[in-house]
Each structure stands twice: as C-alpha cells, then as structure tokens.
Amino acid sequence: MNHKKIEAKSAVMGVMVAILVSIGGIVEIVPLYTVQEQIVKIDDVKPYRPLELEGRDIYIREGCYTCHSQAVRPFRDETERYGPYSKAGEYVYDRPFQWGSKRTGPDLHRDGGKNKDSWHYLHFKNPRDTSPGSIMPNYPWLYENKLDTSLTVQKMTVLAKLGTPYSESDLDPEKVERRLKQDAERLAARIKTDLGEEVPSDTEVIALIAYMQKLGKDIKWRD
Amino acid sequence: MDKKLYYDESTVRWFSFFTIFWGFVGMLVGLWAALELAFWQLNFDLPYLTFGRIRPLHTNAVIFAFTANGIFAGVYYSLQRVCKVRMFSDALSKIHLWGWQLIIVLDAVCLLSGYTDGKEYAEPVFFIDILITLIWVVFAINFFGTVATRKCKHMYVAVWFYMSTIITIAMLHIVNNLALPVTLTKSYPIYAGVQDALIQWWYGHNAVGFLLTTPILGLMYYFLPKAVNRPVYSYRLSILHFWSLVFIYIWAGPHHLIYTALPDWCQTLGMVFSLMLIAPSWGGMINGILTFKGAWDKLRTDPIAKFFVVGLTFYGMSTFEGPMLSIKSVSALGHFTDWIVGHVHSGALGWVGFTLFAMLYWMVPRLYKTELYSQDMATKHFWIGTIGILIYVTSMWVTGVTQGLMWRAVTAQGDLMYSFIETVHQLHPYYILRAIGGGIYLVGVVMMAYNLFMTMKQGEATPTLINPDKGQEA
Ligand code: HEM
Ligand code: HEM
Numbered sequence: 001m002n003h004k005k006i007e008a009k010s011a012v013m014g015v016m017v018a019i020l021v022s023i024g025g026i027v028e029i030v031p032l033y034t035v036q037e038q039i040v041k042i043d044d045v046k047p048y049r050p051l052e053l054e055g056r057d058i059y060i061r062e063g064c065y066t067c068h069s070q071a072v073r074p075f076r077d078e079t080e081r082y083g084p085y086s087k088a089g090e091y092v093y094d095r096p097f098q099w100g101s102k103r104t105g106p107d108l109h110r111d112g113g114k115n116k117d118s119w120h121y122l123h124f125k126n127p128r129d130t131s132p133g134s135i136m137p138n139y140p141w142l143y144e145n146k147l148d149t150s151l152t153v154q155k156m157t158v159l160a161k162l163g164t165p166y167s168e169s170d171l172d173p174e175k176v177e178r179r180l181k182q183d184a185e186r187l188a189a190r191i192k193t194d195l196g197e198e199v200p201s202d203t204e205v206i207a208l209i210a211y212m213q214k215l216g217k218d219i220k221w222r223d
Numbered sequence: 224m225d226k227k228l229y230y231d232e233s234t235v236r237w238f239s240f241f242t243i244f245w246g247f248v249g250m251l252v253g254l255w256a257a258l259e260l261a262f263w264q265l266n267f268d269l270p271y272l273t274f275g276r277i278r279p280l281h282t283n284a285v286i287f288a289f290t291a292n293g294i295f296a297g298v299y300y301s302l303q304r305v306c307k308v309r310m311f312s313d314a315l316s317k318i319h320l321w322g323w324q325l326i327i328v329l330d331a332v333c334l335l336s337g338y339t340d341g342k343e344y345a346e347p348v349f350f351i352d353i354l355i356t357l358i359w360v361v362f363a364i365n366f367f368g369t370v371a372t373r374k375c376k377h378m379y380v381a382v383w384f385y386m387s388t389i390i391t392i393a394m395l396h397i398v399n400n401l402a403l404p405v406t407l408t409k410s411y412p413i414y415a416g417v418q419d420a421l422i423q424w425w426y427g428h429n430a431v432g433f434l435l436t437t438p439i440l441g442l443m444y445y446f447l448p449k450a451v452n453r454p455v456y457s458y459r460l461s462i463l464h465f466w467s468l469v470f471i472y473i474w475a476g477p478h479h480l481i482y483t484a485l486p487d488w489c490q491t492l493g494m495v496f497s498l499m500l501i502a503p504s505w506g507g508m509i510n511g512i513l514t515f516k517g518a519w520d521k522l523r524t525d526p527i528a529k530f531f532v533v534g535l536t537f538y539g540m541s542t543f544e545g546p547m548l549s550i551k552s553v554s555a556l557g558h559f560t561d562w563i564v565g566h567v568h569s570g571a572l573g574w575v576g577f578t579l580f581a582m583l584y585w586m587v588p589r590l591y592k593t594e595l596y597s598q599d600m601a602t603k604h605f606w607i608g609t610i611g612i613l614i615y616v617t618s619m620w621v622t623g624v625t626q627g628l629m630w631r632a633v634t635a636q637g638d639l640m641y642s643f644i645e646t647v648h649q650l651h652p653y654y655i656l657r658a659i660g661g662g663i664y665l666v667g668v669v670m671m672a673y674n675l676f677m678t679m680k681q682g683e684a685t686p687t688l689i690n691p692d693k694g695q696e697a
C-alpha cells in the first residue's frame with residue numbers, strides 16, 4: 001500500500017498504531033492467565049498475616065525496593081549467598097510485586113529466619129551497629145510511630161476481593177485485631193529477651209520485622 | 224485580534240519554562256540521591272529525605288516533569304506549524320498545561336510523604352493515576368483535534384511519532400495501574416506476583432520506549448532539519464523504522480526479568496525482540512545523523528548542532544548496549560548492578576537531555592523573537608555536559624562490572640569470596656565520582672537556564688501569524 005495514503009488519514013494511522021502496539025503485549029501476557037502450568041501453585045505458601053501485611057506496606061512506603069531485590073536467580077553464587085532460587089508460586093499473594101531492579105543492598109527474598117528479630121531491631125535503628133560500613137539509612141521514626149491499624153481490615157477485605165484466600169473469619173475485625181496484637185507482643189517479647197530492654201509492641205518497626213521474617217520461609221529450606 | 228490567525232505560543236512558553244525548572248529540580252534530587260549513596264548521613268535521619276523516597280522522586284521528576292514538559296513544549300510548537308493551524312482548543316491547552324503541573328506537585332508531595340504504589344515509574348498513587356488519565360485524554364483530544372483540522376494533506380513524520388506516543392502511553396498507563404482502592408492513596412493492583420511483574424515491565428520498558436524514545440525522535444525529526452536547514456535524510460527510512468520500532472518495542476519488556484521466576488519462553492521472547500530492536504533504533508539514529516549531510520560545518524560552529532549530534536550518538540550507544548544487556552548471559556552479570564544505571568543515564572543524559580537542550584536553544588529565541596543571549600555559553604554548556612555524562616557513565620560501568628564480578632567470585636574451595644558488605648565498600652569511590660559527574664552535568668543545566676532566561680528577558684513575546692502572506696485581516 002502507498003504510505004502517502006496512510007499519512008493523509010490520521011484515523012487510519014491511529015488505528016494501525018493501536019493494533020501494532022497491542023500484539024506483543026497480548027501474546028506475552030495472556031498465556032500467564034490462561035495456561036495454569038505457567039505459575040505452579042505451592043500449597044505451603046500462605047497469605048500474609050495482618051501484622052506482616054502492615055509490615056509489607058511499610059516496606060513499600062519506605063521504598064526499600066529501591067535498594068533491595070526480592071528475586072534469587074538460579075545461579076550457584078546466588079543460591080549460596082541467599083538460598084534456593086525464587087519460584088513463581090511463592091509470589092502469588094504479592095500485590096504489588098517487589099522484585100526490584102537494583103541491589104544496592106542484598107536480596108531479601110529469603111531473608112526470613114536468617115537473622116534474629118533482635119538483630120533487625122538493632123539494624124533498622126542504625127545499620128552500622130550490626131553491619132559496619134553499611135550505607136543503608138537509619139529508620140528512627142519506625143520506633144516512634146505507632147502502627148496504624150485502622151485500615152487493616154479494609155485492606156484485607158480488598159485483597160480477599162482480588163483473590164487472596166482470607167476466610168470470612170479471617171476478616172472478622174476482632175480476630176484481625178487479636179492476631180495483630182498477639183503476633184506483635186510475641187515478637188516484642190523475643191526481642192526483649194535478647195536485648196534485656198523494654199520493647200514496645202505497638203510500633204511500626206515490629207510490623208516491618210514480622211514481614212522480614214516471613215520472607216521466603218513458606219517453603220522449608222533452613223535446617 | 225482573531226486568535227485563529229495566530230499560533231498559540233503562550234502554552235509553549237509555559238511548557239518550556241517548566242521543562243527548565245523541573246529539569247533543574249529533578250536533577251538536583253538525582254544529585255542528592257547520588258550523594259546519599261556515597262554519604263548515607265545526608266538524609267539527616269528525616270523520613271522524607273531518605274533514599275527510598277527521593278529516588279522515586281528523582282525518576283518521576285525527570286521523566287514526568289522534565290522530559291514530559293519538554294515533549295509537550297516541542298509538540299505544541301511543531302504540531303501547529305506542520306498542520307498550519309492554531310491548537311484545536313485554547314481551553315484544553317490551558318487545562319493540559321496547568322493540570323500537568325498540578326499532577327507533578329501532588330505526586331512530589333505524596334512520594335515524599337510515603338504515599339506510593341511501589342512500582343518503578345508507576346509510583347503515583349490511585350487518585351493521581353486517575354488525574355493523569357484525565358489530563359492525557361485532554362492532551363489527546365487537543366492533539367487529534369488539531370490534526371483533524373490541519374490545512375495540509377499529509378502528516379509530517381514527527382506527527383506519526385507523537386501519535387504513537389499518545390496512544391501507547393494511554394494503553395500502558397491504564398492497564399498497569401488497574402487496582403482496587405482502599406483509600407484514595409492506597410490501592411492493591413489486580414495483578415499479583417509474576418503477572419504483576421510482567422505487566423509492570425511491559426509498562427516500564429515501554430515508558431522508556433514511548434516517553435524517552437518515540438516522542439524524542441519526533442522532536443528530532445522536526446527540530447533537527449530546522450536547525451541545520453536540511454531536509455530529513457531519507458523519507459523511506461523514516462517509514463521503515465517508524466513502523467518496525469512501534470511493533471517491536473512492545474515485546475521487549477521481559478528483558479528486565481531475565482532469570483527470574485517469569486516463564487522461560489517469555490524471557491526468551493523478550494531477549495529476541497530486544498536484539499531485533501537494534502535495527503529500527505539505528506535506523507532513526509542514521510536518519511538523524513545523515514540529515515547533517517551538506518551541513519557538517521555547522522558541527523564546528525553551532526552549539527545546537529553539537530547537542531543534536533552527540534545526543535544521537537548516545538542514542539545509538541544506548542540502543543546497542545540495551546540489546547546486549549538483554550542477552551541472558553550478559554544480563555546474568557549486569558542485572559541488579561550499577562551497569563543498568565549507567566545504561567539508563569547514557570540514554571537519559573545523552574539522548575533525552577541533549578536533544579531537549581538542543582530544542583530549547585533553538586525554540587526559545589524564536590518564541591521571544593530574538594537571538595540566543597550567548598552562543599558562547601551554550602557551547603560551554605555542551606562541553607561541560609559531555610564531560611559530565613562521560614564521568615557518570617564510565618564510573619557506573621566500572622561499578623556495575625565490579626559489583627557483578629565480586630558477587631559471583633568463588634574461592635578454589637568453591638566458597639563465596641566476598642561478603643555483600645565488602646562489595647559495598649569497594650564501590651564507595653565510584654559513587655563519589657558519579658556524583659561529581661552528575662554535579663558537572665547539573666552545572667551545565669544551570670548555565671542553560673541562565674542563558675535562556677536572559678534570552679527571554681531581552682526578547683518580546685509577540686504573537687506569530689500562521690500565514691504571514693495573508694496579513695492580519697485575511
Ligand atoms: C544531574 C543529573 C543526574 C543525576 C546525578 C542522577 C542520579 C541518579 C541516581 C543516584 C539514581 C539512583 C541509582 C541507584 O539506585 O543506584 C538515578 C536513577 C535514575 N535516573 Fe538519574 N540522575 C540524573 C539525571 C537523570 C535524567 C536527566 C534522567 C531522565 C531523563 C534520569 C533518569 C533516571 C532513571 C530512569 C533512574 C532509575 C534507574 C534504574 O532503575 O535502573 N536521571 N539517577
Ligand atoms: C534498543 C533499545 C534498548 C534496549 C533493547 C534496552 C534494553 C535494556 C535492558 C536489557 C535493561 C536492563 C534491565 C535489567 O537488567 O534490569 C534496560 C534498562 C533500562 N533502560 Fe534500556 N534499552 C534500550 C534503550 C534505552 C534507551 C534509549 C533508554 C533511554 C533513556 C533506556 C532506558 C532504560 C531505563 C530507564 C532502564 C532501567 C529500568 C530499571 O531497571 O529501572 N533504554 N534497558
């Protein structure tokens with residue numbers, strides 16, 4: 001066809017562009033939804049508990065993904081350094097995904113269980129105390145801010161609508177609050193035992209640590 | 224005065240002003256981020272100054288504020304001229320102009336306060352996503368309205384590129400941001416995990432393709448021939464590389480996800496199409512550079528020509544480097560390292576930055592019916608900018624390869640040779656060097672700002688007749 005004719009008709013050209021730019025996306029994206037085998041389900045992978053969910057949202061808020069990846073690649077050095085490589089089925093409750101694009105700090109996808117809760121508690125206050133020469137920022141405000149739980153139930157309800165398997169009772173406001181409190185108090189108690197100092201259980205840092213400890217632990221690999 | 228007889232230049236002047244202003248702000252924030260990586264103390268323990276919040280501010284500011292305003296300025300200027308009509312609607316132009324600046328300010332406040340969607344280049348939160356969609360539609364109506372009322376039969380090459388930008392960005396932005404809101408500023412995407420990753424990088428790569436590439440090529444196709452006073456080298460080549468670029472770009476997203484949990488066939492598709500992308504990209508570069516044919520002498524004397532040619536060279540370089548980085552074994556080394564940051568900035572500082580500077584140096588004096596305040600200062604800006612880029616990019620190449628090699632190094636016994644923190648220490652001097660390179664580049668931007676504001680001051684913002692032959696009362 002003569003290009004001069006297309007150039008003279010803006011509508012024709014617009015439609016042609018729209019069709020051309022759609023093809024690649026459709027071919028690549030649609031199979032991920034229609035072909036089940038593409039993302040193999042792992043039964044051990046559990047949805048986030050309320051405290052972990054709040055911790056994850058703090059992770060997003062503070063932009064930790066700008067320095068940390070959450071994707072262990074299948075190379076010898078990476079599995080040596082971080083643990084088993086990441087599987088598609090492990091990410092099914094991640095909204096949004098947090099794989100990152102830059103490792104200014106180490107990968108965190110298998111960080112759960114690597115360090116003690118008390119280590120994280122010291123690390124977030126001042127990373128240099130645990131890791132001399134670190135360039136990670138201090139996060140003092142996480143120790144001052146009380147964790148805002150006013151939206152937790154609503155967040156979980158929205159996630160349930162999108163497909164996260166929270167049951168009816170999981171979404172019961174009283175149960176949500178009870179689980180939040182219990183998890184936080186247990187975590188704070190563990191830190192207190194280690195450090196021998198009073199550790200409030202209602203601060204943001206507790207939720208963030210809970211999230212750190214959940215990372216990559218659903219499949220059993222640490223002995 | 225019958226407005227329809229004149230070009231709308233007021234909108235262009237404002238967009239140009241905001242390009243310079245946000246360019247300075249966005250790069251200053253980039254410099255701050257660079258300094259924080261060298262000296263972590265510079266966040267002063269303030270939440271809104273930490274790296275995790277200002278890095279997204281930097282990327283959003285340079286892409287959506289600096290680059291996008293530059294594109295809007297150039298599109299509004301050139302579209303009216305190649306269509307020989309005033310913009311379709313003055314009201315829409317105003318809504319577009321001020322609506323966009325409002326979005327930028329709201330986004331900046333949100334990002335610093337910690338409200339973010341947490342996906343790269345798609346950080347703006349739910350209600351801002353909606354505003355962006357609305358303003359983009361306003362822009363599209365204004366654009367296609369102007370095209371529909373044009374006074375010449377054929378659409379010039381530049382217009383094809385603008386058109387593909389408007390259509391594709393609308394599609395990418397809407398699909399990638401589909402989400403269920405909890406509040407106006409907190410939402411969860413309808414995609415999870417691997418699917419979210421693929422859709423995000425389908426968006427992310429094509430935000431590069433359709434904000435940092437196609438519209439800039441469009442501007443190059445209008446402003447470069449004007450600046451060197453030569454016709455575009457090859458019309459056939461423009462057709463060929465336009466359609467192949469538009470078709471191939473979309474497939475390349477998975478090259479950001481090589482060796483991740485994304486299915487293998489999808490990674491391979493991304494890699495193959497990235498390799499093919501060299502051809503249409505270089506088609507554009509060659510068409511640009513050969514447009515200088517018969518005007519090579521301008522490269523010696525005219526700073527605008529210098530900016531264009533070096534911009535095109537960096538375009539050629541980064542579109543060679545990009546496909547290389549898409550090869551699985553190269554990605555294995557380069558992914559997650561500063562090499563990627565180096566690649567980004569050779570495209571961003573070299574191609575996007577220099578092309579927009581060239582456009583501003585050419586266009587601003589014409590908007591104010593005067594000459595550029597100082598040619599000499601523009602030439603100095605060119606050299607300073609080039610040195611800045613070279614320092615920035617080479618230091619990141621060294622850092623990236625060092626990082627990649629240290630991570631994978633093993634001893635004879637097969638143990639890891641370096642702990643992570645050792646690699647962090649190793650990079651410190653290069654991070655300082657990068658900040659110096661970025662700082663030098665920013666000095667150039669300040670010189671340009673001064674030069675252009677002096678140009679505005681000495682000139683006069685008088686209206687321009689669309690058809691001077693017919694006179695005022697035609
Ligand atoms: C004075 C000039 C600039 C400086 C000092 C600077 C500095 C930085 C720094 C420090 C980062 C973070 C790198 C990291 O996380 O390790 C960054 C990222 C980035 N910058 Fe710039 N920048 C500058 C100009 C620009 C311009 C003009 C653009 C675009 C038009 C741009 C686009 C980006 C992008 C897209 C990223 C994200 C890269 C990635 O995710 O891999 N920058 N910049
Ligand atoms: C043929 C053209 C190109 C190809 C095939 C290409 C390919 C790539 C690849 C493979 C990556 C690395 C992904 C990773 O390992 O993390 C990348 C990153 C990037 N490229 Fe290119 N590139 C091209 C041109 C450009 C140009 C002209 C620019 C203009 C500024 C650009 C901007 C970026 C940005 C901003 C990123 C960083 C994304 C991120 O990680 O946040 N690219 N590109």
